[in-house]
Amino acid sequence: MSDSGAGVLDLRFESEQPAGVLAGHAVIVVRPPADLAPASETALRLRLRLFRARITSLRRRLPPSSALPPGGLWEDMAPHLRAESSHVLHLPLEAGSAADDALEYHLWWDMDPSEREAGAAGEERALFDVRLLARRRDADETVLAAGHITAAWEAPHPVRDLLQLAHLAAHSHLPRPLADAIADLVRANGELVPWCRCCALCRELEVLRYADRVRGLAEHHDATDVALLLARWDPDTDHADRLRYRPCRCQRLRLGAQPDAAEERRLETGEAWWEENQDPAARERVEARLREQVEVARLRHLAHRHRTLGGS
DSSP: OEEEOOTTEEEEEOOEEETTOOEEEEEEEEOOOTTOOOTTTEEEEEEEEESSOEEEEEEEEOOTTSOOOTTOSEEEOGGGOEEEETTEEEEEEOOOSSTTOOEEEEEEEEOOTTSTTTTOTTOEEEEEEEEEEEEETTSOOEEEEEEEEEEEEEOOOTTHHHHHHHHHHHHSOOOHHHHHHHHHHHHHHTSOEESSHHHHHHHHHHHHHHHHHHHHHHHHTTOHHHHHHHHHOOOOTTOTTOOEESSOHHHHHHTTOOOOSOHHHHHHHSHHHHHHTTSHHHHHHHHHHHHHHHHHHHHHHHHHHHHHHSOO
């Protein structure tokens, strides 16, 4: 999370995005300076210059002391936006009751996926120029503060991209079932990868099944930002950044330890595994079945990527 600017204007946003992700979120915090003339004499406004991105939502978070509107702690600011030109918007601001009252605006943006090189790995762009302007009676308008909201895109990563998804779940108003499913996926994906071939397949299958649940809930709730991040996630178990461990679960079970896996995993890695796998042919049959299940789950993920990102 980048934090651009200081004092009267703070811009907070994710400066690094997984390649192909063409939507994001930023927070604009305004703190009127202590020496600002009274609101009756001074008009404040935010000016937003759009470079490549477009605004999909702009909301103000109301402080706890405010009189709450029917919608709760958030107020939709889109009706208050005014266009100076096709690429410049301005938003009149209401000064707080005290100099240290912060005005917090949440901006959601996206980009046209048909734009050339949009979201390509290694690409970096300024998305918005943000300026806080003040005008006193019979005086020219002055710039109190300015900053940029930017984005840089990186190649997909098997762990980092799901951390972006976890951040979205923690800081957005996602339905509880979807937020919980994301948390389960992030937890399972962060586990160490066993060296044992069978246990590695079991682990990958479990993670892909969690991804299936997130994908299904994202479609049900029309959470396109979740679908985009999930599409860019790389479930590659053999990625160099994956940490591995031994002994694996089934080796511990063979030595008499109790299983520590989830109940659905116990069927694949529990005592029945070693009863069957004294026979090498039986071991190979179980591993072949697991490979087929993992391949089908991978194909589902690739199909989602193709639908969401156009085959990138």
